[in-house]
Every structure is written in C-alpha cells, then in structure tokens.
Amino acid sequence: MYIKISNLTKSFKMFKRSAGLKGAFKSFFNRQYTNFHALKNISIEINKGEIVGILGENGAGKTTLIKLMVGLLHPTNGEVIIDGYNPWKRKHDYLKNVAIVMGQKNQLWWDIPASESFLLNKHIYQIEDSKYNETLNELVDLLDVRDKLDVQVRRLSLGERMKMEIIASLLHRPSLVLLDEPTLGLDVISQSKIREFVRYYNSKYNATFIITSHYTKDIQEMCQRVLVLNNGSQIYDGLFNDLIKAINPERRLVFEFSEGTDLKYIDSLDGKFEFQIHDSILTAQLPESQLRELLSKLLEKFSPQSMSFEDLPVEETMRSFFQSPEDYL
Amino acid sequence: MFIFIRKYSAVLKINWIQALEYRANALVGVIAIISGLFIEYQIWSLIFKSQDLTHVNGFSFNELMVFIFLSIIVGQLKSSWHTSGEMIEGIRTGDINKFLIRPISYFWYHFMMFIGVNSLYYTVYSIILFILIALFPGAIFQAPINFIGFIFALIVSIFLSYSIYYIMICLAFWFGEVRSIVVAYNLIMLVLAGQYIPIRLFPDSIIQIMELTPFIYLVDFPVSIATGRIPIDMWLINFFYSVIWCLIIWCLGHFVYSRGIRKYEAYGS
Structure with a gap:
C-alpha cells in the first residue's frame, strides 16, 4: 500500500x-x-x-x-x-x-x-x-x-x-x-x-x-x-x-419523432411514465431501468429521427448532495 | 558537504538576482549608509570641538571615528530587518509552507537569504573600508593578522546574530506577530552591542557585565580586533567564547523551532 x-x-x-x-x-x-x-x-x-x-x-x-x-x-x-x-x-x-x-x-x-x-x-x-x-x-x-x-x-x-x-x-x-x-x-x-x-x-x-x-x-x-x-x-x-x-440515479432521454408521426399511442404511456413533449421531442428524466422500459415501448411503435441519453449535470447533483448528504448515503 | 554548498549557494545566488532587480532600492540603501556615517562624523566633531577634547577614554578623534565607522558597518552587516520581517510574516500567513515542503533546511535557507540581502552592503562597505584605511593610516588593520582576525570575528558575529534573530522569529509560532520584539532587540543592540556608541566608552563595570553576554561578540569584538584594541594573546580565548555562544544559541534556536513547528497550524491554503 x-x-x-x-x-x-x-x-x-x-x-x-x-x-x-x-x-x-x-x-x-x-x-x-x-x-x-x-x-x-x-x-x-x-x-x-x-x-x-x-x-x-x-x-x-x-x-x-x-x-x-x-x-x-x-x-x-x-x-x-x-x-x-x-x-x-x-x-x-x-x-x-x-x-x-x-x-x-x-x-x-x-x-x-x-x-x-x-x-x-x-x-x-x-x-x-x-x-x-x-x-x-x-x-x-x-x-x-x-x-x-x-x-x-x-x-x-x-x-x-x-x-x-x-x-x-x-x-x-x-x-x-x-x-x-x-x-x-x-x-x-x-x-x-x-x-x-x-x-x-x-x-x-x-x-x-x-x-x-x-x-x-x-x-x-x-x-x-x-x-x-x-x-x-x-x-x-x-x-x-x-x-x-447513488445521489441521483436518473438519466435523461431525448427522443425526437420523425415528421408526421401520429402521437396518439403516447397518451397510453402517460400514466406509466413521466415525460414532456414539445415540438415532436419527448424528454423524460427517470431512473435508468424505467428509462430503458420507456425506450423499448417507444421503439416498438416509432422510429426516431434522433435520440440520446444524457447524464444529469454533475455540479447540480453534487450541490443537492452537499445540502443533506445523509439523505443519500 | 559539496551538495550542501551547492544547494545553499543557489539560494544565495537567487537573492543576489532579486536584489539587483530593484536598482532604486539598492541606490537608496547605499545613500542611507553614507548618510549615517556622515551624521556620526558631524556629531563627534562637534563634541570634540566644543569641549576642546583631544582624547575620549583613550580614543583620539581619528581613532574614535574609525572605531565608530567600523562599528556601524559591522552592526549593519549583522542586522536583519528584512529577513526577520519576512520570516515572521511567513509564519503568520503560512508562506513558510513553501520551505517546509521542500528538502531544505529552514535555518540555512534563510541564513543564505540573510547573507544575500546584506550582500549589496558588503560591497559598499568594503569600498568604505578601503577609504578608511587610506584616510586614517595606522588606526585600522595595523598588521595583516588584524585583517584576518577581523574577517573571522565578523563571520562569527554574522552567524551569532542570525541565530539570535532565529530564536525571536520562532516565537511567532506561538504569538503570531513578534516584529515588535525584533524592533526592540534592534534598538537595544544599537547600544548594548556598541553599534552607535562604542562599549569602550562605558564604565569598566558595564563592560565586565557585557563580556559575560554574547552581545559583546556582535560588534565590539570584531571592531576591537580590527583596531588593535584587544591584545593578540586574548584573541584565542575570545574566539573560543564566541564559538561556544554560537553553539548555545544555535542549539537553543533548533529547540525553539522544533517545539514551535508542532504548534504551527499552516494557516491559509
């Protein structure tokens, strides 16, 4: 050592x-x-x-x-x-x-x-x-x-x-x-x-x-x-x-639908997952497992124009951690 | 030993480079030295003339001038306004950290800084010494042995003086700000070490007390050797005492430092 x-x-x-x-x-x-x-x-x-x-x-x-x-x-x-x-x-x-x-x-x-x-x-x-x-x-x-x-x-x-x-x-x-x-x-x-x-x-x-x-x-x-x-x-x-x-298990999914996609099916997912849609772009911030589940359901019905996974800003995560570290560890 | 010399001569060199960086400061320093000598000359000529004196305590005017000029020179060479101020500030603010994290002795590093800062004065004073020898023949360095003895006594004086400062500086580990102690010491030394008024002008009883302290070896001893006021057969015993004082003060300094550094809280980042 x-x-x-x-x-x-x-x-x-x-x-x-x-x-x-x-x-x-x-x-x-x-x-x-x-x-x-x-x-x-x-x-x-x-x-x-x-x-x-x-x-x-x-x-x-x-x-x-x-x-x-x-x-x-x-x-x-x-x-x-x-x-x-x-x-x-x-x-x-x-x-x-x-x-x-x-x-x-x-x-x-x-x-x-x-x-x-x-x-x-x-x-x-x-x-x-x-x-x-x-x-x-x-x-x-x-x-x-x-x-x-x-x-x-x-x-x-x-x-x-x-x-x-x-x-x-x-x-x-x-x-x-x-x-x-x-x-x-x-x-x-x-x-x-x-x-x-x-x-x-x-x-x-x-x-x-x-x-x-x-x-x-x-x-x-x-x-x-x-x-x-x-x-x-x-x-x-x-x-x-x-x-x-451990502090923040969530990640962000950004899923952009192709032009002219009928988004009716999305309404059926609304109760199961939390997400927002603006201008044909779906954004969801969820724990990794839920995010994967949501993605597989989306991919069953839609082919995306583009999509990405994003980590949440680390600075923000650490700031909330230091406010009350005992809540996370 | 060779590594030690190389390491610390590099510290001395960088101090010279730093000192030469500020030409105006160097020039003012030189003017201040010459002004001090001029003022002493004026005061003592006035005393001799107004009292119509030919001798004071066995000193003729010329002998006294040489003794005082040399005392001022030696006094300046052993003084440490700049280095001690910087060291105290370093302990107070945490700047000392940069020495503690490197494989170098804090004592010797600053001893070299002390020599380096005073180096400019060594040069100017050497020129003044030559002028003194020319102006007052026979009053100074009557024989080559006096010059050699003076140089040795001067080295002892500089080391002893720095070691005394070192003890005071280390008190900053406990008290933070100790510059007032150094200022008080400097002022007392102007008199006790014979820097401005030769100890030889004091009553015998005071001289005898002073001979029991290390302060007599700071200014009076080297100047008395240079001017032939100490018989040559007394040199050896006085050198012996001065070296013993160096060892005592050096050991004491290391003891105070080793205790103080445990108290040190490495302030600042």
Missing part, C-alpha cells in the same frame, strides 16, 4: 472573541479558547498511480488532510504513512518524492522570472543537468508556456502563474503530487489544459495524485475514485460514478 491513513484526527485550538473594540479588549485580558475538530477519524488506503479526488464544502477538512499528508501539520491522533515514511518527520528523502501545489499560495520568486525559481529547485532537489533539461522542456511544451519563461512572475496571468507553479513542483519528477484547488480562478481553457496534463503525467510516470477542487468537473475528469468529507468526517470513499448514481 502506497498511502495508509489510519484513524487520523486533527484538532485546532481556536480563540473566540466578540466583534468590536470592547470584544478586542475583553479578549486581550481573558481569551476564551475552543477546540475545532478539522478532521475526525479518517482512514483511507491509496495504491501507487491512483488519482484520488477529495470532495467537500468549505471547511470540510480537504486542505487539512493534504497538509497532513505532506507533513505541514502534526496529527492530533492517528497515523499517516506514505511510501514507508511518516510525513510529519519531513525527511528529505520523502520530500524529494513529493510535490504540492496550492492554488492560493506560490513558491515562485515574485520579482524575477520563473526560470530562476526552476534553477533554484534544480539545486534544492539535486536534479542532474540532463534530467532537468529533459523534464523542463517536456513540461514547458505540454503546458505551452515556453515564451513566458523569462518574464517576471508578477507580470504573468493567473493561469500562466499556475502552470509555472506546476512546472516548479514537478521538475524533480515526484511520485506523489498533491494538488489543492489547482484550477481555482482559471479560465476554461487553462482548466482543461491542467486536467489534460494531470492525466498525461499520471499515465507516463505512474505518479499518485491527490486532488482537491471546488469544481466537480475537475474531479469528474481527473479522478475515478473520490473521498468525500463533510464537517471533518469521511462520508464516502469509492468510485465517483457510483457516488453520482
């Missing part, structure tokens, strides 16, 4: 104070502390080469889990073992095989070109010249930023900066890559480029990816397996498609 997380719990001590000057004075002399449980009893095992998405609303504990995996935080209870290492000990041999990209933080030097930061990483990770040049050329071409290498980082667009961050993080060819909101604030083209890149890197180097994202599309396109967190608790660990089916 490449990653083994057992009964992991992380609590933070936080102080509370009421708003305003009075609250500030009161808190200065008498600070009230409370314990906030960011993660509760998480257990998960991940194989090498898997791409696992972590889903959850704000404050669910996604970033805390990532930080525990890279060793930025010390667990309150439980254990994280990655490739035989305890991340918290931050052994250089472990860190040489890990990369983390945090969408809201950057590791590049702001006032100088990204190429200088890459060179610094080359020395920090002790990358040989030939391997460095080969990896850099490969990453730069894949992410299409060759002409931006010598531009000061602060002059780059958000998308270009994120691509440079990813390059800086992958120069040493890590076997574990942790991406925390990698597409946050990026335009559609940059988002898709990054998703494409993750799939490529994973298949070429068999690297393990752990990805958190608010965009369900990121997870849908990059990860087969997901871990869902809710208020610090693990509520689902399994295939993304199974989760979607």
